Amino acid sequence: MKKPLPHALLLLCFALLSHSVQAAAPDPTALLQAALHQWRGDSSYTELTMVIHRPDWQRRSSLVAWTEGKSESLVRFTAPPGDAGNATLKHGPDLWLYNPKLGQIIKLPFSMMAQGWAGSDFSYNDLAKTDQIVTDYAHVLGPTGESDGHTVYTVDCTPKPDAPVVWGKVTLRIRDDDVLLGETWFAQDMKPVRRLETLQVAPLGGRAYPVKMRMSVLDKPGHWTELTTTKGRFDLKLEGYLFTLSNLRNPRSWSAP
Amino acid sequence: MIELAWRNLWRQPRRTLLTLAVIALAGAVTVFLLALQVGSYATMKSNTLRIFDGYAQVQGPGYLNDPVMRRAFGRPDRLATAIQDIPGVGTAAPRAATYALVSLGPHSVGAYVVGVAPQAEKRVSSIPRSIHSGRYLQPGDSPEVVIGQALARNLGVKVGDRITLLGTARDGSVAADALTVRGIFASGVSTLDRQLVEMPLSRFQADFAMPGMVNLLALSGNSLSRVQAALPEVRRIVAPEHLVVRSWGELEPGLEAAIRLDASTSMLWYASLVIVVVILLLNTLLMSVLERTREFGVLLALGMRPDAAAGMVWIELLLLLTLGLSGGIVLSSGLVAWYGTHGLALPGASGVFAQWGLPSRMYPQLSAFSLLTGPAAIAAATAAAGVIPYLRIRRLQPVTAMKAA
Numbered sequence: 001m002k003k004p005l006p007h008a009l010l011l012l013c014f015a016l017l018s019h020s021v022q023a024a025a026p027d028p029t030a031l032l033q034a035a036l037h038q039w040r041g042d043s044s045y046t047e048l049t050m051v052i053h054r055p056d057w058q059r060r061s062s063l064v065a066w067t068e069g070k071s072e073s074l075v076r077f078t079a080p081p082g083d084a085g086n087a088t089l090k091h092g093p094d095l096w097l098y099n100p101k102l103g104q105i106i107k108l109p110f111s112m113m114a115q116g117w118a119g120s121d122f123s124y125n126d127l128a129k130t131d132q133i134v135t136d137y138a139h140v141l142g143p144t145g146e147s148d149g150h151t152v153y154t155v156d157c158t159p160k161p162d163a164p165v166v167w168g169k170v171t172l173r174i175r176d177d178d179v180l181l182g183e184t185w186f187a188q189d190m191k192p193v194r195r196l197e198t199l200q201v202a203p204l205g206g207r208a209y210p211v212k213m214r215m216s217v218l219d220k221p222g223h224w225t226e227l228t229t230t231k232g233r234f235d236l237k238l239e240g241y242l243f244t245l246s247n248l249r250n251p252r253s254w255s256a257p
Numbered sequence: 258m259i260e261l262a263w264r265n266l267w268r269q270p271r272r273t274l275l276t277l278a279v280i281a282l283a284g285a286v287t288v289f290l291l292a293l294q295v296g297s298y299a300t301m302k303s304n305t306l307r308i309f310d311g312y313a314q315v316q317g318p319g320y321l322n323d324p325v326m327r328r329a330f331g332r333p334d335r336l337a338t339a340i341q342d343i344p345g346v347g348t349a350a351p352r353a354a355t356y357a358l359v360s361l362g363p364h365s366v367g368a369y370v371v372g373v374a375p376q377a378e379k380r381v382s383s384i385p386r387s388i389h390s391g392r393y394l395q396p397g398d399s400p401e402v403v404i405g406q407a408l409a410r411n412l413g414v415k416v417g418d419r420i421t422l423l424g425t426a427r428d429g430s431v432a433a434d435a436l437t438v439r440g441i442f443a444s445g446v447s448t449l450d451r452q453l454v455e456m457p458l459s460r461f462q463a464d465f466a467m468p469g470m471v472n473l474l475a476l477s478g479n480s481l482s483r484v485q486a487a488l489p490e491v492r493r494i495v496a497p498e499h500l501v502v503r504s505w506g507e508l509e510p511g512l513e514a515a516i517r518l519d520a521s522t523s524m525l526w527y528a529s530l531v532i533v534v535v536i537l538l539l540n541t542l543l544m545s546v547l548e549r550t551r552e553f554g555v556l557l558a559l560g561m562r563p564d565a566a567a568g569m570v571w572i573e574l575l576l577l578l579t580l581g582l583s584g585g586i587v588l589s590s591g592l593v594a595w596y597g598t599h600g601l602a603l604p605g606a607s608g609v610f611a612q613w614g615l616p617s618r619m620y621p622q623l624s625a626f627s628l629l630t631g632p633a634a635i636a637a638a639t640a641a642a643g644v645i646p647y648l649r650i651r652r653l654q655p656v657t658a659m660k661a662a
Contacts, residue, residue, distance in 0.1 A: 052429050054327070056327070056431070057327075059428065059429035059430075077431075080430070082431070083431050086431045097423065098387045099421075099423060099433040101431075101434075102421050102423075102434070103432045103434055104421055106358065106360045106421060106423055107360070107364075107365055108358070109365050109366065109367075112365075112367070118425065118431065119425035152349055166260045175264055178608075248448070
């Protein structure tokens with residue numbers, strides 16, 4: 001004869017069980033959205049330095065960037081002198097460049113979005129921080145790990161059947177406080193091609209932020225680009241004129257409020 | 258013995274003439290087809306290479322597989338002068354190249370931008386001659402370009418328009434320039450017409466921060482084979498600069514593979530043709546041996562040794578081959594000479610040929626190789642097959658042979 005389990009204990013079991021299930025398996029799509037939001041906010045202003053590294057040379061430049069929502073962004077070089085003034089505007093689906101030497105705005109063809117930006121290993125897509133990874137991919141939670149006392153989730157993203165995507169798979173590692181720790185892009189044959197790694201997480205603009213990130217081209221040793229965010233403000237009110245062609249051509253002076 | 262064999266041949270003039278005709282025709286066909294093939298390969302190679310690549314190139318070590326602007330080298334003029342002194346090499350044209358964005362108004366297209374020395378370029382590439390509107394670059398030109406026809410169409414560019422060029426310079430900085438379109442070319446090769454932009458080398462070097470440097474030297478000369486023969490010498494000159502020489506096959510691996518595939522499939526055809534001819538001749542020969550069994554019996558009874566009789570028949574065969582094949586060679590040389598100057602037009606071929614930069618007419622080429630390979634194969638195979646009647650005659654017994662029908 002079996003002894004019936006007390007009701008209270010049974011309830012406790014259920015509660016524990018459901019809680020642990022929740023903790024072990026968060027929604028992968030929600031994780032991605034949270035990580036993207038952590039990275040760019042509703043709007044953002046950041047100051048960055050970029051190091052492009054090649055086996056035989058390396059180059060450092062400085063830039064400032066504004067983003068708003070998922071589709072607006074403006075990136076402007078401030079140094080070195082030869083590059084200062086060059087700017088990239090993403091407005092809706094369109095991408096524009098401004099070059100001060102030419103004094104001209106150039107509209108980039110859509111196909112250029114996946115190409116390297118300003119000679120770096122980041123593509124325009126990477127830089128614009130689009131949410132293509134959320135909309136064009138199906139997400140599955142992968143193995144969970146541990147880092148610096150944080151739980152780290154892995155999300156495997158496979159492109160949806162008709163998505164305009166060249167990758168076979170993209171894998172992201174996201175910390176439980178929504179900081180993006182890494183992203184690996186796989187070719188159609190599932191060979192890893194490029195890898196983004198967060199080298200340093202630090203508080204920035206009132207949030208935990210991946211302040212130092214490195215993009216490596218995996219089949220070319222010694223080819224990488226490092227972006228270090230030195231200053232950041234998030235969820236601030238940005239004026240509408242920022243993301244216009246006239247501001248791209250004739251930048252109005254702007255200082256973080 | 259040869260006189261005897263010769264006399265034997267003309268005792269059956271009709272059969273001999275027919276056999277000769279077969280041999281001559283077979284010989285002529287192999288010579289003509291081979292000449293046609295060699296000729297079209299030569300045209301394919303030189304036409305493809307003369308459009309843009311050159312007959313060979315001097316490059317930095319990894320440039321072939323990873324053609325990035327950074328793999329550049331200095332002092333191209335000194336090298337070019339040294340290379341041009343080698344007999345067989347006509348010109349070594351310096352070039353610098355990269356991919357960049359070319360735009361006019363709202364239209365932007367990725368393009369392959371090449372800095373060229375206009376004078377040298379004219380001797381290496383046919384693009385300066387394929388200008389379809391405007392003119393080619395001249396020495397002294399600076400902020401000016403010539404662009405491919407399809408590229409011009411995609412951008413909506415006319416001669417005289419100013420286009421902008423945007424890319425990454427060799428030091429990683431932003432490279433930008435505004436350039437006037439001087440000419441639009443139609444090379445006939447779609448990738449070039451869709452992608453290629455040529456600008457003066459000095460302007461390129463200034464725009465892309467590579468003063469005095471180039472990515473390659475494109476070589477040309479009177480003929481591909483002479484340049485090919487000069488390559489070891491070129492290699493010797495550029496080796497101390499840590500540069501390498503790329504032959505045409507490395508520059509156009511697709512072309513080399515196409516030629517090799519075509520050559521190996523046609524070898525199968527030639528082999529079957531030779532086999533058919535040999536079987537035909539062997540048949541005639543055996544028939545004649547059977548017919549002449551009595552004659553051989555008499556010869557043997559008169560005291561001729563069996564291998565001498567057999568050898569006589571073999572000599573008859575060799576005489577037939579010599580006569581027939583010489584006739585074939587003469588016949589086909591005439592044909593090749595005629596078509597070599599007038600060209601052979603093949604209906605429907607122009608589309609296929611255009612992708613290799615070929616004209617729609619084919620020009621067969623006479624050489625020792627095309628002239629002798631086919632006939633030599635026929636001669637060798639037939640002479641070897643002649644062993645069969647030879648053995649047959651050697652086994653004959655005088656009495657039984659004389660009694661034969």
